[in-house]
Amino acid sequence: MVTFLEKISERAKKLDKTIALPETEDIRTLQAAAKILERGIAKVVLVGKEEDIKALAGNLDLSKARIVNPETYERKDEYVQAFHELRKHKGVTLESAAEIMKDYVYFAVMMAKLGEVDGVVSGAAHSSSDTLRPAVQIVKTAPGAALASAFFIIAVPDCEYGSDGTFLFADSGMVEMPSVEDVANIAVISAKTFELLVQDTPYVAMLSYSTKGSAHSKLTEATVAATKLAQELAPDIAIDGELQVDAAIVPKVAASKAPGSPVAGKANVFIYPDLNAGNIAYKIAQRLAKAEAYGPITQGLAKPINDLSRGCSDEDIVGAVAITCVQAAAQDNK
Ligand code: COA
Numbered sequence: 001m002v003t004f005l006e007k008i009s010e011r012a013k014k015l016d017k018t019i020a021l022p023e024t025e026d027i028r029t030l031q032a033a034a035k036i037l038e039r040g041i042a043k044v045v046l047v048g049k050e051e052d053i054k055a056l057a058g059n060l061d062l063s064k065a066r067i068v069n070p071e072t073y074e075r076k077d078e079y080v081q082a083f084h085e086l087r088k089h090k091g092v093t094l095e096s097a098a099e100i101m102k103d104y105v106y107f108a109v110m111m112a113k114l115g116e117v118d119g120v121v122s123g124a125a126h127s128s129s130d131t132l133r134p135a136v137q138i139v140k141t142a143p144g145a146a147l148a149s150a151f152f153i154i155a156v157p158d159c160e161y162g163s164d165g166t167f168l169f170a171d172s173g174m175v176e177m178p179s180v181e182d183v184a185n186i187a188v189i190s191a192k193t194f195e196l197l198v199q200d201t202p203y204v205a206m207l208s209y210s211t212k213g214s215a216h217s218k219l220t221e222a223t224v225a226a227t228k229l230a231q232e233l234a235p236d237i238a239i240d241g242e243l244q245v246d247a248a249i250v251p252k253v254a255a256s257k258a259p260g261s262p263v264a265g266k267a268n269v270f271i272y273p274d275l276n277a278g279n280i281a282y283k284i285a286q287r288l289a290k291a292e293a294y295g296p297i298t299q300g301l302a303k304p305i306n307d308l309s310r311g312c313s314d315e316d317i318v319g320a321v322a323i324t325c326v327q328a329a330a331q332d333n334k
Helices: 004-013 025-040 050-057 077-092 094-100 104-113 126-140 180-198 217-235 247-248 251-257 276-286 315-334
Strands: 020-021 043-047 066-068 120-122 148-157 166-170 203-207 236-242 268-273 292-299
Touching: 004 094, 004 180, 004 292, 004 315, 020 025, 020 066, 020 315, 025 043, 025 050, 025 315, 066 203, 077 094, 077 104, 077 126, 104 126, 120 315, 126 292, 148 180, 148 276, 166 180, 166 276, 180 203, 180 217, 180 236, 180 268, 180 292, 180 315, 203 217, 203 247, 217 236, 236 247, 247 251, 276 292, 292 315
Parallel strands: 020 043, 020 120, 043 066, 166 268, 203 236, 203 268
Antiparallel strands: 148 166, 148 292
16 A cells, blocks of 8 residues: 555656755765665755765765855855844844854754745754744744644554545644644644645534533533634534544444534544644654654744654654755745
């Protein structure tokens, strides 16, 4: 069977996108860059010092990569000025902007902001916050998006639920304590992301420990309110809640616990009430159900800036780059 990532990689090859990789001091980045270039998935910008990159790369073929050193780049002053303009309301002076632009992740994100690359993949050697903070500070949210959030694509082997065992989990990586409005917005954008990446109809379950009023508390009320708002925001998308996971995916349980629901029994997009739930759930699926977990992937940013897990392999980086290319192309079409 063709995997999710193989399909995405094939799509990326047709898009001719350019992705910046700032973690050039990590060999996995360079190994991934060599594979991306060899397979023709994307053009690559490596942010760093040419001599250091070449020394670390050894025999890897990076001849087709563009290497940009933030300290000697001819557009350096323009970058510093642009960052200062963006952040001066937060007290960032020209001097501190110059210091921050020496940081490879910040610099790469600014390359995306200024249109020199289509997206950025980072996080093999940085915490999620170190990758996501420059993203929300510099590229900010896409037009029409209320906030940025992060999701995982979860592909469970031999699974009859969801979209042939494929699901989107959100938010599982970014927004710690979302408001009712945040959860509703995350649900709507996740449905669109699922359609883009998995190319199947989204059925969005607003998850809870309660199904259709089986329990009542502040927690369940928040999910009910988020469901109502999400349905108002996107009346054409199948969104329902509050649902427990079994009612969301198992037709028999759905028939008894949530009869008549347009989502129960066939959900493929799982929306969690907070980051604790979303992050715990994806790791359970990954470790106990032996699911492939692709992410965290961001959505709602004006340019795709994607995070990696620090335990990632070079192949994981290749996959994240392919996903980033597909997201970038979707933004071109808006
Ligand atoms: N969407 C859009 N904008 C956001 C945002 C979001 N989800 N979160 C923060 N911002 C904005 C803020 O409004 C702020 O704007 P401004 O400075 O222009 O006024 C800017 O981004 C920076 O905010 P700041 O307060 O410096 O960042 P933060 O401390 O809120 O951190 C994250 C933002 C994304 C880094 C933070 O939410 C985070 O660390 N999330 C958890 C990530 C994590 O650990 N995941 C692990 C699981 S994989």
